[in-house]
Amino acid sequence: IIVISGCGTSGRIGFLATTFFNQLCLQNNLPKKYHYIIAGGNSALVTSVEATEDDPVVGAAELKHVSESFERVL
Numbered sequence: 001i002i003v004i005s006g007c008g009t010s011g012r013i014g015f016l017a018t019t020f021f022n023q024l025c026l027q028n029n030l031p032k033k034y035h036y037i038i039a040g041g042n043s044a045l046v047t048s049v050e051a052t053e054d055d056p057v058v059g060a061a062e063l064k065h066v067s068e069s070f071e072r073v074l
Helices: 009-027 056-067
Strands: 002-006 034-038
Touching (some): 002 009, 034 056
């Protein structure tokens, strides 16, 4: 899988990029390969979640969670 992550605007761009790339995968009969992580969780896509990008432990836990079922992660 490919994980795109960020906080604030970069996290929202990561969400848009993963949506677009996964649509391309599906159009070409490939499985979805892209996942995103945004600091503050999905609610941060539409509202500001202050100070969530300051917690590296939470970020590492989110990355581990999204990638734990895959053998290779980029």
